[in-house]
Amino acid sequence: MQQARPPPRGRIVDALELIRSIPELRARRQATTRPVALVPTMGALHDGHLRLIEEAGRLSDEVWVSIFVNPAQFAPSEDLSRYPRPIEADLAACESAGVSVVFNPSPDDMYPPGAVPTQIDVPDLATEFEGAHRPGHFAGVCRVVFKLFSLCQPTFACFGLKDYQQLVVIEALVADLNLPIAIQRVPTVREPDGLAMSSRNRYLGPDARRRAVGLFKALQLARRLIADDGEADPAVVERAMLQTLEAHHIRPDYAAVRHPHSLQPIDSIDRPVVALIAGQLEGVRLLDNAEIK
Ligand code: AMP
Numbered sequence: 001m002q003q004a005r006p007p008p009r010g011r012i013v014d015a016l017e018l019i020r021s022i023p024e025l026r027a028r029r030q031a032t033t034r035p036v037a038l039v040p041t042m043g044a045l046h047d048g049h050l051r052l053i054e055e056a057g058r059l060s061d062e063v064w065v066s067i068f069v070n071p072a073q074f075a076p077s078e079d080l081s082r083y084p085r086p087i088e089a090d091l092a093a094c095e096s097a098g099v100s101v102v103f104n105p106s107p108d109d110m111y112p113p114g115a116v117p118t119q120i121d122v123p124d125l126a127t128e129f130e131g132a133h134r135p136g137h138f139a140g141v142c143r144v145v146f147k148l149f150s151l152c153q154p155t156f157a158c159f160g161l162k163d164y165q166q167l168v169v170i171e172a173l174v175a176d177l178n179l180p181i182a183i184q185r186v187p188t189v190r191e192p193d194g195l196a197m198s199s200r201n202r203y204l205g206p207d208a209r210r211r212a213v214g215l216f217k218a219l220q221l222a223r224r225l226i227a228d229d230g231e232a233d234p235a236v237v238e239r240a241m242l243q244t245l246e247a248h249h250i251r252p253d254y255a256a257v258r259h260p261h262s263l264q265p266i267d268s269i270d271r272p273v274v275a276l277i278a279g280q281l282e283g284v285r286l287l288d289n290a291e292i293k
Contacts, residue, residue, distance in 0.1 A: 016095040034062040035155035043067040044084040044199035045093045048189040052158040053097045059156040064101040073140030162188040164289040196288045208281040214248025219290040222275040232269045250279035
């Protein structure tokens with residue numbers, strides 16, 4: 001994918017301020033007395049991101065969006081170089097949504113050559129699922145999120161339930177390290193057929209796009225089995241989810257019913273659970289989840 005040339009530093013797009021350097025961001029933060037509501041993203045913004053921005057706008061007049069494709073959370077074999085970076089369209093979307101600041105640093109600004117890396121580890125939550133399938137992913141996520149928190153000093157930060165495991169990892173990080181930040185959970189925005197919106201959906205060809213709804217169908221089935229039929233055995237629900245993925249020719253990475261806070265296995269479904277699912281179609285990895293009461 002062709003990369004858009006980044007706009008010049010410090011450009012003001014009407015009311016929207018585009019900041020690309022850390023010193024500028026720090027100065028802007030010092031000049032702000034209002035609480036900041038931060039929305040961390042990797043860009044290629046879609047309606048899911050816009051829902052986070054809308055939620056942030058409810059929390060504060062000072063909505064800051066970071067757009068940074070974080071190399072630290074991609075494994076070497078992953079799609080870092082082809083990850084979409086439509087910065088001009090993203091800025092236009094942020095401007096229409098009433099965002100005050102877009103922080104769009106370069107990788108060298110965030111990770112200066114020679115910097116000694118820090119690792120924040122949340123092993124109880126981050127080892128399985130995405131952690132197992134994407135080695136180093138959550139270390140990269142925690143490092144960049146902590147840096148963004150440190151730079152932006154937000155009072156509020158909005159994260160999507162779409163990335164459920166990431167959300168509980170960040171919540172744990174904030175709680176355990178006593179960060180004075182309220183994490184706002186934002187529901188998943190879906191396409192009309194139920195597919196969760198994702199920047200990676202644009203990699204799907206027409207056939208894969210049609211079959212991608214299998215993730216949502218598997219979650220709907222889990223919900224029916226648990227909430228309507230009273231199925232109490234997690235293994236039965238997990239098998240049914242896997243069969244639905246396979247019926248849509250989605251190569252499953254995992255389909256699991258777990259405790260919604262600890263993400264640990266449960267013996268029997270006798271309280272709210274989370275169903276977590278991930279699979280691959282034509283080399284594109286998609287994930288989704290459902291909280292089931
Ligand atoms: P990303 O740009 O993919 O790193 O996502 C940035 C934020 O947007 C994360 O908190 C995601 O959970 C959230 N997000 C991504 N897709 C959706 C969606 N379909 N609905 C709601 N939030 C989303």
